[in-house]
Amino acid sequence: MEPKNYGLNELRELFLKFFESKGHLRLGSFPLIPQNDASLLLINSGMAPMKPWFTGEQEPPSHRVCTCQKCIRTGDIENIGHTARHGTYFEMLGNFSFGDYFKRDAIHWAWEFLTSPDWVGLDPERLYPSVFAGNETTPADDDAFEIWNKEIGIPAERIFKFGKEDNFWEHGSGPCGPCSEIYYDRGEQWGCGKPGCTVGCECDRYIEVWNVVFSQFNSDGEGHYADLAQKNIDTGMGLERLACVCQGVASLFDVDTVMNITNKVSEITKAHYGESAGTDVSLRVITDHIRSATFMISDGVLPSNEGRGYVLRRLLRRAARHGKLLGVNEPFLYEVCDTVIRENEGHYPELREKQEYITRVIKVEEENFAKTIDGGMSILSGLMDEHKAKKEQVFSGADAFKLYDTYGFPIDLTREIVEEQGMTVDESAFKTLMEEQKVRAREARAALGDLGWAGIEFGKDMPATEFVGYARREAEARVLAVVADEELRESAGAGAEAIVVLDRTTLYAEMGGQVADHGTLRCGNMRFEVTDVQKNKGGKYMHYGVVLAGEIKVGDTVTTSYDMTRRRAIARAHSATHLLHKALKTVLGDHVNQAGSLVEPDRLRFDFTHFSALTAQELSEVNRLVNESVLEGYSVRTDVMSIEAAKKTGAMALFGEKYGDTVRVVNMGDYSVELCGGTHLDNTAKVGLFHIVSEGSVASGVRRIEATTGEVSLNVMSQNQEMLFQAAAVFKTNPGELREKAEQTLGELRDMRHAVETFKAREAVGEAGRFLMGAKDVGGLKVLTSTVPDADADRLRKMGDFLRDKDSSVVGVLSTVKDGKITFLAVCGKDAVAKGVKAGDIIKAIAPICGGKGGGKSDSAMGGGSDVLKLDDALAAVDNFVADKLGI
Structure with missing residues (x-):
């Protein structure tokens, strides 16, 4: 009997409805960012967000709960795309009992859900349960065996007994217990064909679809187990894995909702399954990583260089690189977001609400990575070629560090690319160089942030300073320590710079981004001016300042007071x-x-x-x-x-x-x-x-x-207002009409500037025309040279363009001198160019005479020089240059 062909979204809803019918409270998925749990970077299982309910630290909203939990696991990211089983994002279906029902109900309901025609409808003959076999410290789970055998009716030979590695859930000290898994036989066509292939084989024939943990012991972490007063049920079932069984497909990538995402990737990249093994890997990587990224960003994770932000950045960059392997060099991952959202918004409506935000984050990260990878890839390729030329199989850690430190190329990306070429990275050397860099950075930070005497040890027996400055400005305090000349002293006199440690203070120390209070310490005629307050690791408040009058001594009772205005x-x-x-x-x-x-x-x-x-x-x-x-x-x-x-x-x-x-x-x-x-x-x-x-x-x-x-x-605001009034006075108007007056004046200035430029252009053309009238005839070409006083490069170009366009036989060289620097412009009409006389060659010939250089095109070129005394010699050389070119 073949299973019903349920879609992934149908299966999710089917599971939750089933357990609602068994009195469970349906909860939405918890965010991927763990709440109040520093032990996890990202939620990686269905029960992870519920730890306080399992331990009894918190009262659950119900003692029966069912969820479909979003999960991220990246421990085997290198395998993503290469196997049918590995994925970074998955959904875990779960039913949980916190001190309510236990093994009997959990097993019966698992069997009912999987086999009943009203629910999933799997063939009972193809299901095989497993139980914990027991060991020297923990007894076998005979209760679960009896329920499967006597109550469900599974023959003993079809119930598999496995050891602690497979059928006992334990994570350090705390609640733990045996578990019972259910395997589904997909048929011989999925098997390895080896003799004795059965449940537990690594092939794809027998696939685990259900795992219920019987949390009944409390472990001390040293091999001792005591019965828990509150016994719990923790069921985990991979939604994608169950969908594989129901849909009869080979892998999680072939499940309906996931395949629809892959189809979108194929549409964009023009790459399709089956074209090559490399193409299939890239399509799977992109599909998996964009699913993960979409959900992570929706839950508040942003790309960064540490923590969960780095996980996200690595996924996006890995997906983007596989896009490049498929020939896509522009950002494209953000275009896939809509498909991911469309396939999941029924159960996760927040995805649609945050679509614009998710899309923008991904696009920005793609664009930023494009700048990194384009530069880094060419460098990496060159370095790999050098290693291959030397027949080396290990890519040096120094080169990997150079790529990271100079070009921002992530080590995991370097590793992946290098391994694709049959090489390995010397990661030990890379880590050594990274640590050396961190040491240098720490030393640099220490030098920049040196507080002079902050390293002084004040004694472990000295109490931490009590801060009483939230509600009081002044308070009496006892002097515990005085530091002057970088040494602990009994006292410090007038004029001395010192650090004073008190048993209490009203002055706030710099922390949490807030700068320290300033203030005073007083005792009789002694006055100590506080200019900074720092808190050391021992909780002592160090008051930095100078003794203005008198002497401050250890044991003195002083009055602390902060500057109220500050x-x-x-x-x-x-x-x-x-x-x-x-x-x-x-x-x-x-x-x-x-x-x-x-x-x-x-x-x-x-x-x-x-x-x-x-x-x-x-x-x-x-x-x-x-x-x-x-x-x-x-x-x-x-x-x-x-x-x-x-x-x-x-x-x-x-x-x-x-x-x-x-x-x-x-x-x-x-x-x-x-x-x-x-x-x-x-x-x-x-x-x-x-x-x-x-x-x-x-x-x-x-x-x-x-x-x-x-x-x-x-x-x-006062300064701005004063400037506003001053500007209004300059424009002879009032502030309310300043913008209109300024725009009017700017318009008039533009018109005047345009008129001046027009006049200058006409004047330049007129002057160039006069130059042309004085041109010499050299072999049928009209050769002219002239110096134009106080002209800029633009003026020279206008004059040169006129000469060149006015007469096709002209050869003109114009010059000007400004701030002791010579500027040359040479132009040649088309007839002159046809005879071999080119402007660029003229500049190259005459500019060196003045200690300069230049060049350009055949009809127009520019150059410069610095020896003004040789300017006449340079211009005189033009006639001879033209004559030589014409062979006269």
Whole structure:
């Protein structure tokens, strides 16, 4: 009995409906970017986003859940396209129980879904289950065997028992357990033909379509297993793999929705399956990678040189290179996006909503890569030829590093191209050179960012400094350490530059992009002026400054006080960055995330993830939204809470930032809610005028906005207004009519300039005509030379064009001297050229006389010289040159 020919989208919906009928809550796919899980770069399995529900750390929305989860796996990316099984993007169907049903229900429902005519309808005789065979530390899964044998009715000889590698799910310490897989026999035509070929063979005959994990033990990671109080079910079934079985096709690339994408690629590239093995590989690579890229970008991943951004960049660049192998040298991947979206939008409608954004990201990355690969490929080809000429099979690590460091050519791309030519890369040498470069970079950064005495050890027993400056301007503190002349000292006197470490402070240290407070430390007649505050790894606040009066000593009790004017100006700029972040997300999309910032008094620099320059309209709208939120006068509330509670409020956190168990949540009227440790205003109205100064690129996929707030914005506005009034006075009008007056004046200037140019042209032609009247006859050609005072090159050309076009027998050489430099122009009419007299040859003959050079075409040429005293000799040589050419 052949299985029903379900389409991939039909199978997905069929599975979810089935488990909904069994009391499961259907959830949408979680994003590919893991939430609150630093152990994963990208979601790679159906259960990965649900770890807290499995461990009991969080209460699930239901104790029965079913999903179809988007997944990315890139561990075997080199195999993509070469095999029928490997793909980077796939969907995992799953039904999950968190302390609810267990083995019996899980096995019965798996069998019902796969074999019932009302559902998938696979032939029961072609299905083979497997169970865990047990080992010295963990007992065999006899319960699962009994259910398959006694309740489902599978003969014992058709139930396969495998070891821990195949039938036990475990990942370090934590929940784990045996699993039961179901294999489908596709028939002899798919087999390897070897004797004894059966379930577990590496060929394509017996394909696993179901895997249910019985999470029943807790492992300590050292081989000891205890029963879990809450037993769970984790079922995983590859949607594409099940579609292969139902549709009777050879690979995931032949499944209906995937093949439709390949057909689009073929339409663009004019390449088709079956033309050659290389063509098939390239078509598969492009199809797989564009699927992955589309979903990754939709979920907020942007191309970059690290982390998940690098995974995306590598996929796009690999696909683009295979496009070049198929003869496509222009960006084309972005054109395939519509097909990917059309095939998947039924279940993932967000793809259509973000189509324009996804397309733009891919196109920009393709265009950027084109610049890299075009230069790098020619260099790589030359280097490979050199290796082959020496009969070397190993491509040197130094050459691979040169390609990476100088031309931006990724090592994985170099490796792939080199291996296609039967060579390998010396990656050990490459990694050594990379590490040396990192060391140099670290040393350079250390030299640039040297804080003088920041490396001083203050002692492990010294407590970290307590910051109390959010709510108070002043506080009493004890001096724990004094550093002067780069050494720990007991005290520092008047005039000494020093670092002072306190047990508490109200001065904010530079961190999170916010510059440090300035202020004072006072004790009696002692006054220490603080010009910088840095926080070291031990949590000590180092107050840099100078002793203005008295002496500061270890053990002193001082009063700390920050500069209120500076603090307020910094707070204005910092609060504005939160409003700017929100405005950018509103205008550009949720993919925008902060990638760095610098907050100074009434000035800010904000880096954010985005793929292209902002248009004038987008910048204007961002500026408007920030100022609108300022005018709204949102109250700014700061709450201290646990990290989990903060995330439940929807507070934005910076990716990659390390947060403690307790965080500060800055809420601006519920308009902007972010985790932030900086200092802020108590109302957005106090930001004052927000003004965007510039917007530009700082790295691929990262943009930067620089802006001003408060007094700086007011000063800029006042200066601009003053210039406006001054300009209006110059034009003798009022500011409201300045633009109209300026345009009128510019129009008049254009007309006047045109009239002057016309006059100059006529005057030049008239003067050239007078030169022609004085020409000498040399062998039937009219030869003339002349020096034109204070002429530029354009004037000479106009005169020369007139002479050449006026008389076909003319041979003219004009010169001018400006700033001690000679400019020559030679022209020859068509009759002169026909007799062998060419302008370029004349210039080459006379320019060297004046210490210069030049050349050009036969009818017009230019040159120069520097010896003005030889100018007459050069012009006198023209007659002789023409005579020699004519043989006179």
